[in-house]
Amino acid sequence: MIVYVLCFALFLVGTYGVIVKRDLVKIILSMGIQGYAVNLMIVLFGYRNGAIYPILAKGKDPVMMVDPLPQALVLTSIVIELGTTALIVALAIKIFEKYHTFDITKIRRLSG
Amino acid sequence: MILPYYIIIPLLSAFLITLIAGKKDYWAIILSFIAVSALLILSVFSFITMKDETVTYAMSNWPAPIGIILVQDALTSFTLVMVSIISLTSIIYSVQYIRHLSMDWKYYAIFMLLVTGMNGVIVTGDIFNMFVFLEISLFSAFALVAYGGRAEEFEAAFKYTVMGSVSSVMILMGVAILYSATSNLNMAKIAEVLPAVDDKVKFWVGGLFIAGFGLKAAIIPFHTWLPDAHSSAPAPISSMLSGVLIKALGIYAIIRIFFNVFDAPQIFLNIFLVLGTISIIIGVILAVGQWDMKRLLAYHSISQIGYILLGIGIATPLGILGAVFHLFNHALFKSLLFYNAGSVEMALGTRDLRKMGNLMKILPITSQTSLIASLSISGIPPFNGFFSKLVIIIAALQAGLPWYAVFAVIGSLLTLASFMKVQRYGFKGETVVDSVTNKIGWRMNTAMITLAVLCVITSLLIVPGIKEVTLDPVVKVITDRTQYIHLVLGGM
Numbered sequence: 001m002i003v004y005v006l007c008f009a010l011f012l013v014g015t016y017g018v019i020v021k022r023d024l025v026k027i028i029l030s031m032g033i034q035g036y037a038v039n040l041m042i043v044l045f046g047y048r049n050g051a052i053y054p055i056l057a058k059g060k061d062p063v064m065m066v067d068p069l070p071q072a073l074v075l076t077s078i079v080i081e082l083g084t085t086a087l088i089v090a091l092a093i094k095i096f097e098k099y100h101t102f103d104i105t106k107i108r109r110l111s112g
Numbered sequence: 113m114i115l116p117y118y119i120i121i122p123l124l125s126a127f128l129i130t131l132i133a134g135k136k137d138y139w140a141i142i143l144s145f146i147a148v149s150a151l152l153i154l155s156v157f158s159f160i161t162m163k164d165e166t167v168t169y170a171m172s173n174w175p176a177p178i179g180i181i182l183v184q185d186a187l188t189s190f191t192l193v194m195v196s197i198i199s200l201t202s203i204i205y206s207v208q209y210i211r212h213l214s215m216d217w218k219y220y221a222i223f224m225l226l227v228t229g230m231n232g233v234i235v236t237g238d239i240f241n242m243f244v245f246l247e248i249s250l251f252s253a254f255a256l257v258a259y260g261g262r263a264e265e266f267e268a269a270f271k272y273t274v275m276g277s278v279s280s281v282m283i284l285m286g287v288a289i290l291y292s293a294t295s296n297l298n299m300a301k302i303a304e305v306l307p308a309v310d311d312k313v314k315f316w317v318g319g320l321f322i323a324g325f326g327l328k329a330a331i332i333p334f335h336t337w338l339p340d341a342h343s344s345a346p347a348p349i350s351s352m353l354s355g356v357l358i359k360a361l362g363i364y365a366i367i368r369i370f371f372n373v374f375d376a377p378q379i380f381l382n383i384f385l386v387l388g389t390i391s392i393i394i395g396v397i398l399a400v401g402q403w404d405m406k407r408l409l410a411y412h413s414i415s416q417i418g419y420i421l422l423g424i425g426i427a428t429p430l431g432i433l434g435a436v437f438h439l440f441n442h443a444l445f446k447s448l449l450f451y452n453a454g455s456v457e458m459a460l461g462t463r464d465l466r467k468m469g470n471l472m473k474i475l476p477i478t479s480q481t482s483l484i485a486s487l488s489i490s491g492i493p494p495f496n497g498f499f500s501k502l503v504i505i506i507a508a509l510q511a512g513l514p515w516y517a518v519f520a521v522i523g524s525l526l527t528l529a530s531f532m533k534v535q536r537y538g539f540k541g542e543t544v545v546d547s548v549t550n551k552i553g554w555r556m557n558t559a560m561i562t563l564a565v566l567c568v569i570t571s572l573l574i575v576p577g578i579k580e581v582t583l584d585p586v587v588k589v590i591t592d593r594t595q596y597i598h599l600v601l602g603g604m
């Protein structure tokens with residue numbers, strides 16, 4: 001149980017960062033933390049105490065294996081997050097070129 | 113089997129564009145035009161021929177609960193028709209508009225990826241697959257919002273990306289919890305197992321999905337990204353985002369998951385009612401004060417999405433009918449209004465309503481079509497917006513929710529007021545403008561006239577006789593709720 005709570009705490013840390021931080025880079029990092037928390041949670045859902053790796057070999061019983069599907073899901077979601085991070089870092093660089101700052105309180109041409 | 117082609121055609125054309133186009137964007141235009149027209153023909157054909165049957169396709173021939181399946185029923189085809197119409201006119205409109213911005217084939221490649229993602233979300237029957245397609249279309253949307261390369265556009269795109277990925281994380285969390293509770297990713301199979309699952313799980317997952325998909329649909333507490341992103345993007349992209357993206361990723365997914373998978377528990381319907389009404393009122397109040405034309409239109413998207421959500425929340429067949437009808441109508445007139453705003457911006461170089469004027473003389477087609485679209489969105493009788501809003505209001509009264517009906521009427525009146533402002537200050541304003549910086553070509557005019565004509569024609573969809581073959585099968589899919597299980601798994 002305690003692992004799930006810790007995992008959720010990690011998620012909240014990420015959410016806190018996205019909401020409160022004023023630096024573009026810190027916001028990007030917080031988004032990453034949020035993503036890691038969810039990925040960790042998915043892997044945890046597939047985990048079973050004392051189970052073995054999910055490869056069908058001779059003498060291995062499928063009942064004793066961890067669930068392999070969450071691991072496949074996590075791989076997909078890691079790749080997606082990589083893409084998002086690359087895109088948003090590129091956007092942050094472009095914003096820095098235009099505004100010469102990473103502070104979101106100074107990046108305010110859109111409002112209303 | 114035409115089902116996988118909804119994904120293959122746009123995806124293939126996106127790759128072919130990057131391969132072939134190179135320095136000439138001539139080929140990019142032709143390829144994307146062919147791809148989008150093919151999609152339109154396919155979706156209209158299947159919408160007409162299928163009526164209320166459900167077709168499934170197992171990817172790589174893996175049977176249902178193990179592999180990914182694609183599902184096509186009336187709701188799917190209806191949404192596909194909507195997406196294809198708007199993307200076709202958008203491509204036609206882009207030819208001149210994007211050339212005026214910068215000469216580029218990359219735009220068309222990203223545009224086709226956007227269509228791929230939306231079609232994928234619409235046809236898929238697997239919840240994780242839905243998440244993946246959703247991310248594909250979001251990526252392209254982020255990139256396209258920043259396409260113009262001005263400072264405001266990067267700022268809007270950054271905001272959109274942060275909000276978009278937070279909502280995606282929430283959706284992923286919901287999918288994970290759903291998987292751990294039901295051990296399935298296939299939506300029909302989840303719906304089958306779900307009644308045996310603890311209610312608490314349903315509420316957690318439902319809350320996460322409302323926040324996640326609600327952020328994509330820009331329902332009011334989650335709306336902050338929309339006015340920036342939709343008003344900063346190039347005009348054809350604004351119309352894609354406002355017209356279909358928020359519906360395909362937001363409303364369609366909400367309908368599919370909450371009605372067909374969750375069996376629409378009353379508590380979620382109440383949440384939809386309240387959020388929908390708040391969106392109608394606050395969206396329109398924020399819109400009235402705007403002087404930037406595209407920003408005003410973007411705020412109206414929030415308010416109109418509120419109407420759709422209100423119709424869904426009422427959940428009687430009449431309410432659903434209104435919601436589905438308004439979904440389609442809003443796609444048409446909101447896209448048309450964004451085209452109008454784009455051509456005004458291109459001709460005069462400004463979006464400020466106070467600096468416009470005299471447009472009836474210098475841009476006759478733009479002002480005529482914008483008049484039609486304004487009348488449609490404010491709900492004036494012969495046009496489509498009137499009928500769908502009327503149906504939603506009558507449904508609210510019949511379901512014994514008179515206050516919601518009152519708020520819907522107030523929202524509609526305020527919409528009328530704000531579009532009178534657009535017409536009065538913008539198109540018939542006193543500022544005398546005699547010269548235009550750019551001429552509006554025939555392609556942009558074609559796109560606008562097509563949508564204006566459709567705005568009038570689609571009001572026929574509600575006429576008895578036509579309604580039975582067009583809107584009723586769609587409503588039946590939604591009101592049948594978990595019949596979806598048998599329709600999908602029975603055919604395997």
